[in-house]
Each structure stands twice: as C-alpha cells, then as structure tokens.
Amino acid sequence: MNNILKLFLSFFKIGAFTFGGGYAMLPLIKKEIIEVHGWFTVKEFIDILAIVEMTPGPVAVNSATFVGYKVAGVLGSIAATVGVVLPSVIIILIIAHFLSKFRKSPYVDYAFRGIRPVVLGLVTAAALTVFRDAIIDIKGLIIGIVIFCLVSFKNLHPIIAIVAAGIVGMIIY
Structure with missing residues (x-):
C-alpha cells in the first residue's frame, strides 16, 4: 500500500476514533506516525507539535497536513488532512439528520456525560506524553x-x- 493511502487511512482512523479535538488525538497520532509506520522519531514528533502549535488552525488538521507533507508531499498532505476531517463531517451530517428526533433524549445526554471524562483522560495523556518527551x-x-x-x-x-x-x-x- 502506498504512503498516500496509508496516510489517508491512518488519519481517517484518528479522526474517527478520537473525541475531544486535536489534543485528545495526539496520543493516537504519535502511535500511528512513530510506532505503527515509523515515519517520525519522538524528537521529530515534538518538533511537529511545536510547529503545529505555532500555526493557526486546529491541531489535528495542522498535524495531518504537516505529517502528510513530510511523508508524501502535497498529495500526502491532502490525503492526511481529508482523512482526519472526513469522519467528523460524516458524523456531523448524521447527527444533524437525527438531532431533532433525539435532542431531548436522556440517553444522548448520558452518553455525552460518559464521553467527557474520556476526553479529559486523552488530553491529560497527550500533555504527559509531550511533557515527558519535550523536557x-x-x-x-x-x-x-x-x-x-x-x-x-x-x-x-x-x-x-x-x-x-x-x-x-x-x-x-
């Protein structure tokens, strides 16, 4: 499988299975680009985070764009960026379609209450990972x-x- 397809699939998976925004995605991004594919070292990952933090825009999109570009040029950046954004677009379209039906459901409220601590844990894990590797x-x-x-x-x-x-x-x- 070529790198462009790998980039798309990796970042699609990151976008699909991470809630809480870019910081919550960092542990999964790190795992994919360092451990799974070996595209970057830990030091390079920390450098990516520094660049991503300094540029305007969402952390996940900036990370995907930068990683994609470094791995496979402009097409790689497009593939990774589309991959990380596409799951959210699909989910938002589905939610918008069904929101009026389930807006007042206590089960939907319970689900979101259950997701909040997970997001906190993912963001904390990302912060600890960056702290450990950057200092x-x-x-x-x-x-x-x-x-x-x-x-x-x-x-x-x-x-x-x-x-x-x-x-x-x-x-x-």
Missing part, C-alpha cells in the same frame, strides 16, 4: 514552568509566550 533537562523544565505560569496566571498571549520561549531557548542552548 530533556532542567533548563527546559524551568522554561516550561515559567511559560505555563505566565500564560495561565498572568494571561500572557500564547504568541508572545512562543516567541519569548524561542528567544530564551536560543540564548540558553
């Missing part, structure tokens, strides 16, 4: 903690935080 020494840990505090408690704009961390990284490393 390589005490200097990186300090940079991460300082930026986290500035963004979380002082409302520092994320773009300023990214630029500042990049400058600090260039100076320190």
Whole structure:
C-alpha cells in the first residue's frame, strides 16, 4: 500500500476514533506516525507539535497536513488532512439528520456525560506524553514552568509566550 493511502487511512482512523479535538488525538497520532509506520522519531514528533502549535488552525488538521507533507508531499498532505476531517463531517451530517428526533433524549445526554471524562483522560495523556518527551533537562523544565505560569496566571498571549520561549531557548542552548 502506498504512503498516500496509508496516510489517508491512518488519519481517517484518528479522526474517527478520537473525541475531544486535536489534543485528545495526539496520543493516537504519535502511535500511528512513530510506532505503527515509523515515519517520525519522538524528537521529530515534538518538533511537529511545536510547529503545529505555532500555526493557526486546529491541531489535528495542522498535524495531518504537516505529517502528510513530510511523508508524501502535497498529495500526502491532502490525503492526511481529508482523512482526519472526513469522519467528523460524516458524523456531523448524521447527527444533524437525527438531532431533532433525539435532542431531548436522556440517553444522548448520558452518553455525552460518559464521553467527557474520556476526553479529559486523552488530553491529560497527550500533555504527559509531550511533557515527558519535550523536557530533556532542567533548563527546559524551568522554561516550561515559567511559560505555563505566565500564560495561565498572568494571561500572557500564547504568541508572545512562543516567541519569548524561542528567544530564551536560543540564548540558553
């Protein structure tokens, strides 16, 4: 099977079986591109996350586009991006068709209440994975903690935080 089809199928699977947005998809993206297909190393995956975070747009779409391009060029980026988005489009069309029937169903409410903790777990797993793989020494840990505090408690704009961390990284490393 060629890489374009592999990209489409891998990202279709990621889009179809992950709830909670791009951050919840990161563990599955990591598994697919590193463990299953060997397209990237852990270090390259962390670099991808840095690029994906700095570019506007959804994390999942940016990840798929970037991975697809690195693996198989423009056609690869199209295949991966369509693959990750298509399941959501299909699901939304199905939900829109049936929503009026089931809008007030307690079972639908129960299902979404059950999904919420799973999303939290997936996002937490992604954060821990990135933390474990990105922090390589005490200097990186300090940079991460300082930026986290500035963004979380002082409302520092994320773009300023990214630029500042990049400058600090260039100076320190």
